Amino acid sequence: MSLSFNSTVDLRSRCMGVSVVPGRLVPSNGSTGAAFATLDQLHVRGSPTLPTFLSADVCTAKIGVGAYVNKQLVVVPTTSPRAASVAPGLVMSKEQNSVPIMVVDLRKLFDLAILFLFEIFLVANAETVELRVSTSGGNESSPILYGFMFEDINHSGDGGIHSQLLRNNGFQGESTDLTAYNSVGNVTLGVDLRNPLSAEIPRSLKISVPEGASGEVGFSNEGYWGIPVNSETYTSAFFIKGSYTGRATLSLRRRANNTLYASQDVNIQSNADKFTYYETRFKPEQAPDGDNLWALTFNGCKLAGREIYVSLIQLYPRTFPPRKNGLKPSLADPIANMNGSFLRFPGGNNLEGIHPYSRWKWNETIGPLESRPGREGTWSYANTDALGLLEYLCWCEDMNLIPLLTVWDGLSLGQGPGDIITGDALKPYVEDVLNEIEFIRGEVSTTYGALRAKLGHPKSFKLLHVEIGNEDHLWGGGPSYPERLMMFYNAIHEIYPDINLIASTGEYLPARLPDGLWITFHTYSSPSELVSWFNKFDNVDRAHPWSVSEFACSKNDEGAQIPEPNVQCSVAEAVFMIGIERNSDVVKMEAYAPLLRNRGGTQWTPDLIEFNHNPNGVVLSTSYYVHQLFSLYRGHTILEVLSNRPFGPVYWVASKSDSSYIVKFANYSPDRHEIKVTFDDKRIDCTCSLHLISGPPEASNVYGSTKVTPNKSVISPNGENGTFRLDAPSWGVGVLVVNFR
Structure with a gap:
């Protein structure tokens, strides 16, 4: 906010602790403000998230709190808070993108405290947000509010959370090519339709070995843009058809230099009439990254001049939990750690x-x-x-999900x-x-x-x-x-x-x-759009619950898709989620989407978790941490909160569990704000916890650089019993957990 004049005006005066000099004003606290206005009108530009203002009468010190109602500024004097009136000469207008502007007609209101209005605006922006949380009553909150939306996009299933590591292993779908395969030794590979494994898997891999072949022959598979090789037990399996008696070798190798991490011999006795199933287990050495291959090779002399057919090759690491055909722990673990419902x-x-x-x-x-x-x-x-x-149902069973x-x-x-x-x-x-x-x-x-x-x-x-x-x-x-x-x-x-x-x-x-039909709402929005959805569910029909089963801040305010979540987007999501939680008597479920992205095969950004197959290849986004905090700390009852400020740019919601009060807040602005939270409960423990996430608005967690993670601190009541003073950092999300005895 700033003031200046396009005509020469002598503003030398001093009143109520504000020094005024030509072209600028100096508040008594030593901070400096500059200004922009015309001689006839003063335009005071506010924040789109701060639609409430203060007014003052110069030198008489009549100060009041104002809010816009039906495009008029309603001023409530502090000396008589019930007596509201429309201030003469004050008109509210809105530009595009809903930035409020107060227009003061100086000819009608020459005696209005123009400069003090500006100073009080500065004070208003820095005013402590006071929240008094009612510890009784409230509305029931959905016990299944936070969860997950999953579909196979971005290779989040095959090549993602599903643990099988070999790509194109059954030649399914519409493609009939050799994607992910390469020959080992002097052989020719092809996709064969004459030797189906089953009616459902009609294609197999044909390995043609020329006359005079010798040494190691066979094929490799590169997996889904790499294969994670860890020092743990792997299970590998395949079907084989063709006359062959002898040794076959399964191996895990580095793509670049053929470094061998595991080698396991399998005794084969197959025939030309049908496919035979083989399975083995082995424990490789740890590889430094995911740039690895799986290979199956045979004795070239024994196959010289013949063909052999292989189908449905499989490689499984340890699964979450130990379950055949289960989930990959590197992705299942962080999902389980979100405590979804x-x-x-x-x-x-x-x-x-x-x-x-x-x-x-x-x-x-x-x-x-x-x-x-x-x-x-x-x-x-x-x-x-x-x-x-x-497998989906077992996933639910293993993570206690509905x-x-x-x-x-x-x-x-x-x-x-x-x-x-x-x-x-x-x-x-x-x-x-x-x-x-x-x-x-x-x-x-x-x-x-x-x-x-x-x-x-x-x-x-x-x-x-x-x-x-x-x-x-x-x-x-x-x-x-x-x-x-x-x-x-x-x-x-x-x-x-x-x-x-x-x-x-x-x-x-x-x-x-x-009766009782639920309704779905999905949105992929910009930060400003998501913030505007804060009160979407305030007045919906309570007879029909809602499910917000897909949402994300997926683009910036200019409309460009973003590659990964950033702090500003995650704070906007928190604002929207606070609005949802305030209405969680009627909004029963919410989930971010998409959940996962393999960086090797991307169709959609941003995503909650992205990954490759390196040991440190899983990246938990800023939005992951916000959603995790909101899901970990939730109550069964939403509590009433009285405040001295309207919502914006700070937003909040309070709830109660069986053992704690929980206050969630988001500061969608570049300025820090102090929050004072008071509970009328003498059972408050002396040690509680505060969880904060904040950073520059454009900051993202990316592969090799995790810039934003939650910060947990122990916090105690300040002064009077049940009162906490918190710092809401710029572009920040916080959760205060207050335990009671």
Whole structure:
């Protein structure tokens, strides 16, 4: 904020502790302010996050607090806080991007404290934010508020959290090339369709060995832009067909110089009639990075002049937890450490497919890997579906997460004839969803419950949340969504009335909403847009809960996509999340998306966690730490907070758990602010904790440079019982955890 004049005006005077000299003013505290105005009008530019101002009458010291109501400045004198009036001559206007401007007509208000108005604005900006937290009453907060949204994008599944490390291992999807493969020795490699492993895996790797071959021959696979080689036990497996008796060698090698980290011999006795399965375990030496290859080689003399076929090669490290075909610990561990409550799967756009035939089909993602055909995923690469429905459910089981199942509802993304299915043609797909739910929830006496038990999980899963479709307002799906929604809603609700059914959009809904229907809101926004969504849920109909199951600050305020989360974006997300938590009686779930990104194969940025296959290759973003703090520290009841300031640029929410009060705050501004928090509770412990995240607005955590992490400190009440004084750093997010006895 600044003042100056475009006409010469003698401003020599002194009043109420402010020195005024030509062209500038000097407040009594020694700070200096400059100004910009005209002789007829004084324009005082405020912050878009600070719509409340102070006014003063020069020399009479009549000071009041003002706020804009219906574009007029309402001034409440401090001497009579209930007597509000519209200050004459003060008009509120707004520029684009909602920056408030107070226009003071000097001809009407020549005796107004123009300079003091500016000084008091400075004081207002630095004023302590006082929060008095009510320790009784309040609204119930959703116990499952924070969770995860997962779909296979950015190679987050295959090549990501799924532990199998070899790429293109079953030649699935639409590609028939040799991506990730290279020959070892004098051999020719090809993709073969005449020797299928199964009806679902019709392609195999053909290895043609010329006459006179000798030495080591075979092939290598580079994995998903590298293979992590750690000093731990690995399991490797493959199917082989062709007449061969002798030794085969599995090895892990450095790509650049062929350094050997592991070598394991397997005795092979295969034949030309069928594929034979082989599996072995070994423990390699630690590799310095992920620039490694897996290789399978044979004795060239024994294969000279012949062919041999290999299919569905596999390499598994230690899994999270020890579970066959499980999750990769390097990614599962930081996700588990976020203390989430739910997992939304399998998408996302990857659920829908480009066409109905390429949608995610639950029954093709279960059973032995050789019975899973895979598919060309929506994000332009093959999905093996080794991370299938049962693996998702076990993921929920292992991390104590509630499953939020999204089901295909007739919308694919191709926008061509047949890509939206409605009416009677949709009935088989409704039945398919009922079968899927029975597979998850059914007793072993049911058809699909028995199938689940046959696959090794006789105990049913607890499924209470099903989302019907994904973002059905897009891809031309909006007009038909009310009909499609109700077909699925009625069928599911009739059999499973306890399941919470969720509409995938709030934009196209039936004229009369079914009782208890949940509604989804997704947003990928700029920082300013996210901050503007702070109060989105303040006045929504409480009869219909909301799920914010995808959101992120994905671009800057100029509209450019950002490569990774930065501090400003993460603080904006915190503001939005504070608004959600304040309304968590009706907003039941929220999740950042996308969750994971393999830096070797990226389709979308930013992402919560990015990774490569180096030992230190997992990067936890600034947004990861904000979401982790909000999820780790949460209460069961949202408490009323009285404040001397409106929201902005500091935002807050308070809650209560069984053993602590929790105050979350975000400072979306370049200025630090002091916060005074008071609890009317004499049971406060003398030692509590304060968790802070802050940094320059453009700061990001990237590979090789983690600039922003949470800082935890022990804090005690200041002075009077139950009062804490906190520093809200610029571009900062904080969580105060106050324990009580």
